[in-house]
Amino acid sequence: xxxxxxxxxxxxxxxxxxxxxxxxxxxxxxxxxxxxxxxxxxxxxxxxxxxxxxxxxxxxxxxxxxxxxxxxxxxxxxxxxxxxxxxxxxxxxxxxxxxxxxxxxxxxxxxxxxxxxxxxxxxxxxxxxxxxxxxxxxxxxxxxxxxxxxxxxxxxxxxxxxxxxxxxxxxxxxxxxxxxxxxxxxxxxxxxxxxxxxxxxxxxxxxxxxxxxxxxxxxxxxxxxxxxxxxxxxxxxxxxxxxxxxxxxxxxxxxxxxxxxxxxxxxxxxxxxxxxxxxxxx
Ligand code: PAF
Numbered sequence: 265x266x267x268x269x270x271x272x273x274x275x276x277x278x279x280x281x282x283x284x285x286x287x288x289x290x291x292x293x294x295x296x297x298x299x300x301x302x303x304x305x306x307x308x309x310x311x312x313x314x315x316x317x318x319x320x321x322x323x324x325x326x327x328x329x330x331x332x333x334x335x336x337x338x339x340x341x342x343x344x345x346x347x348x349x350x351x352x353x354x355x356x357x358x359x360x361x362x363x364x365x366x367x368x369x370x371x372x373x374x375x376x377x378x379x380x381x382x383x384x385x386x387x388x389x390x391x392x393x394x395x396x397x398x399x400x401x402x403x404x405x406x407x408x409x410x411x412x413x414x415x416x417x418x419x420x421x422x423x424x425x426x427x428x429x430x431x432x433x434x435x436x437x438x439x440x441x442x443x444x445x446x447x448x449x450x451x452x453x454x455x456x457x458x459x460x461x462x463x464x465x466x467x468x469x470x471x472x473x474x475x476x477x478x479x480x481x482x483x484x485x486x487x488x489x490x491x492x493x494x495x496x497x498x499x500x501x502x503x504x505x506x507x508x509x510x511x512x513x514x515x516x517x518x519x520x521x522x523x524x525x526x527x528x529x530x531x532x533x534x535x536x537x538x539x540x541x542x543x544x545x546x
Contacts, residue, residue, distance in 0.1 A: 285404035323389030
């Protein structure tokens, strides 16, 4: 049976009796098939699955974006029950950030480009809340979606640097049949925007196709993504990137593992996606 907890004290008491290992799935709610896949990974590998649902105000660079983030407690709890989650922590904001809270996790170079450049303060907010969640839950494993590839890298770096004992596990992006990556933000797309949104995947696959055909110029791969985005009038490309898979530095030549990624706006809704390029032997 899924137990819903609100306070740090309730969480601590439940965890004290929870069989180990513990698998943590941190979320901001409005759960979808991508989250379900993370819960299943945790359920398969861990004796206790803990899902946290908290729309973290500190990772939104714009108040309006925070305000319009979709929320439904009943819907989310029904999904957690279906997925046989053991514990759901749904704290009010003051349980995560008490009134005298005064600490930030300062993130380094990995958080600089791409989402970090487009959304100032975003990764500091993510790293701060994830550090709190890791400390409170003390899980052996934490599961994150590869759709947010840079987020996974920043969190993994933080966990290593701060010697946090939770292992960060990245899970494959879950997609709609037309290729659109599942995201809570898809909810905001109008029917026309929803029909246009698979352009992100098409752009990534166009660049991947060029790479498979032997193209190694980073700029040519970025241009291939831009060209596909330009063919979709509702899509406003924010960035396209072909970057080193370890440092996220933009590449002139692709000679090892790389990450293709992009951010695209459909009206006020901003979507991201990515595609890894394996190294020469991959
Ligand atoms: O990916 C998300 O939903 C959030 O960034 C996370 C990791 C739950 C932190 O608030």
